[in-house]
Amino acid sequence: MARFQDLKDAIGENIEDGFTVAFEGFTNLIPYAAAHEIIRQGVTDLHLIRMTPDLIYDQLIGMGRVRKMTFSYAGNPGVGLLRRMRDAVENGWPRPLELEEHSHSAMAQAYEAGAAGLPCAIFRGYKGADLPKVNPGIKFITCPFSGETLAAVPSLTPNLTIIHAQKANRKGDVLVEGILGVQKEAALAAKCVVVTVEEIVDSFSGVHPNACILPAWTIQSISVVPGGAHPSYAHGYYDRDNAAYLEWERISSDRAVFLSWMEENVLNADPNCFDLRVERMRRSAA
């Protein structure tokens, strides 16, 4: 049953070194504030799962907190490559990074299978592709009815899934709107779920009957962190900070620049800085 906690406690009590953790959010609602808190708390040796690693994993990898990453597209969307992740893979800096690579279709369906309590997902995928040659986690089965060969991947079942959402109500139920990504599936597939939200509202009365809502009893911990998805966005609250994504190309290109940026903006940052960052965007846009 969801408890309301401050972010420091929500992270501190629910994560351990070596955990398999999924931070999900597909462009919309990426949980940056929670990732930065994990970096500040010194958690390490993580196995990260995420379809689109994005800046959030570039930062964790560049800080040496990641042992392994399961992913399907490691880019800065619309901008280019993830340079800290490349440095880890190509040069082992600051530590080598083990990769477990899939396609989007495979990962989406593996999360779905995890949420559905199944040990694997079967799908029509990877035909003719080389990934099954380098990822032993991809197997094939034969449909017992049609005889067709279908791909199979093990379901994804993280120790911990962290998501950012628009709203929680006072009971601790959580509402997600807009691009839903794989958040519901990643949450239901995990043993433990931590959610950061923009705000708490009295109730969800008036919300659409088929809206995406995670009941309080599927969640361990909720923290109110306005702006907590910056520089990604929160549909209905603030827009994607595309300038920050473009700027990351420069910051992440150089190890020293990266480290000093992280020092200033993450390690020495106030956990409540996200609201201010969004406020600053709001003022500069006015």
Next chain:
Amino acid sequence: MARFQDLKDAIGENIEDGFTVAFEGFTNLIPYAAAHEIIRQGVTDLHLIRMTPDLIYDQLIGMGRVRKMTFSYAGNPGVGLLRRMRDAVENGWPRPLELEEHSHSAMAQAYEAGAAGLPCAIFRGYKGADLPKVNPGIKFITCPFSGETLAAVPSLTPNLTIIHAQKANRKGDVLVEGILGVQKEAALAAKCVVVTVEEIVDSFSGVHPNACILPAWTIQSISVVPGGAHPSYAHGYYDRDNAAYLEWERISSDRAVFLSWMEENVLNADPNCFDLRVERMRRSAA
């Protein structure tokens, strides 16, 4: 691409004797008006698919239009048995009925697999149950990762799926709200989709971004039939006519009573009678 047609043409042009047809709608939005039109047009030898056959299939079966039925729960919900269906199974009246029987979980996941373009669904089901002994369409596979035995059923891919929905917009996109059942899956799993709706609206602007909407290009034909789900209900428009469901117990208990009821209320009924039936309920409730 969806065409707007009157119900007579929508049915006449899209169904043939011998078709495999799914009428879906889970308590909410059961497409009675379309079923009655099919009865009037004399279509026969159908293979019907539906999780909960309900009165709609009792009527089609009792009129001798059904060769085979794939289902998972054949009852008058909260009232009792489907007496016309029982008469066909136990006594072959008015003709024998072939049954293909599943559990809800199997059928829901088989529709889902059909929508997902897969030849089969795998799921954790039927453990210890007798149904696999009498339904050769249930097989088992071994998970290539965990070694667990999982049930497999062929996906459901009807020739035609018929649903009732609240609204279409002028482009022919269709909105479903409330209890969604398996309508989206049954529609996307079918080769052809016919939809009856309560009304046409100019646009869906203002509707929730994650509402259940079938794009016009997934649908063949749309007919405006207000009240077309009576005696089931249309969330937001009118309520379930529980009295009619209770009354069906009496009507369906006797072959002659059933036939004369069908004569009066279906064969000789005006296709537009559904709106009047709902209006009558409305007045009597006022």
Next chain:
Amino acid sequence: MAFTSEEMMTIAAARALKNDDVVFVGIGAPSAACNLARMTHAPGLTLIYESGTIGTAPTVLPLSIGDGELTDTALTTVSVPEMFRYWLQGGRISVGFLGAAQIDRFGNINTTVIGDYHRPDVRLPGGGGAPEIATSCHQTFVMMKQSRRGLVEKVDFVTSFGHGDGGDARQNAGIATKGPTLLITDLAIWKPDSKSKEFIVSAIHPGVGAEQIQESCGWPVRYAENVATTEPPSQEELLVLRDLNARTKAARERPLAMKMARRASTAG
């Protein structure tokens, strides 16, 4: 206060539910029991109906599994494939309720056919959600009135697996959940023997005699070492249940009055 055996059955089932349970509710007696629990000692109880409604709190009992009242009061309503995949199969339901046309001493249930499957004497509705409710919920409670036709030596068809032929049958079938842990009838409360898994009487409802239990049971009844008498319904339990039933009856007699008013306010 005087009470009927059916009231006793419903109240005994309601008492077995805890505040933090997540219940897969069936229509009829289970629906009354679950809503009674929610309206009395377990206000936090989460009710899930297989129609996809999660966290419902109806003021009257639905006639079917998917009445509009369920969506109107639900936290959210999901599709039926999602209900069976993420919520039931996903192992998120703590208690599933099952009814039965026939049940045997090991909690195996038949709701499919009386007689041979292919040439049935009576064709029953079939399994619906039951085959997987029986194996995916952490545990299941069965509610039914006792009769020789219902409590039988051997079910004609295993619609839903209970404890098979007893003992470790569930583990041997690859099932990790507890299965039937409670059989609540109009006469008694039965629990499985810890080893054999045979249902034995653990409590007898007030005013019921042992011969009545045996007469309405198709196998030789066994009793727990210390058979209790079921606590009679409290005044609160009876009043809340009777209110609920009265509201339900009134709503079914004029099913549209209140709903049409609602429509006018939203679609006007």
Next chain:
Amino acid sequence: MAFTSEEMMTIAAARALKNDDVVFVGIGAPSAACNLARMTHAPGLTLIYESGTIGTAPTVLPLSIGDGELTDTALTTVSVPEMFRYWLQGGRISVGFLGAAQIDRFGNINTTVIGDYHRPDVRLPGGGGAPEIATSCHQTFVMMKQSRRGLVEKVDFVTSFGHGDGGDARQNAGIATKGPTLLITDLAIWKPDSKSKEFIVSAIHPGVGAEQIQESCGWPVRYAENVATTEPPSQEELLVLRDLNARTKAARERPLAMKMARRASTAG
């Protein structure tokens, strides 16, 4: 009007789309081409982004696959598992767009690594949706600028299957869809030979010479029997494309101005 080779590429790709196509759009050049088509000759074109947005009509080009603008203008937004299961794997997409770091003459694409997979010279982003876009869409269009590093004799890694080693390779691999039917570069339009499935030049963009095409291609270029010259961009095409790009640039320079205004109106 004068035009750049990139404009020609985008416009040529836009022209290949029909009004009733359902397109799985990629970010960058495909997004510009698809929106240009929608704003000119194909107003009924359905755009789907893998973020789950169906039927989008953005006024500016999204930087990422899931910008808010896409949801705001979409008919509906579904979850990503649903997008890949019901919409892509379900066979509902008529045209999928793919980009490539490397492509070979048979349309096999690499966006994974340069060099050895386990010890790469360059680690590229990986496949994303591409492996299944390549096999589930009815056909795929590839857009890329020509270079010797891009159009190669043999790709280092087959991220997405095209026509394998040519001929019936797709059927032999159990794939029922057409695969790459069009390669649109900054210099030419290429189509697969009907038998060998090797990409051959079917039209050359205005002002481009054959030597330029060969210099920027790692395999010996072959030409169709009747090579056409691509129709130069019309004034309408150029104006609409440049307007779109200008709006996009302005929006990225002040990404929040208009959105914050929107927020104020809904959350005020």
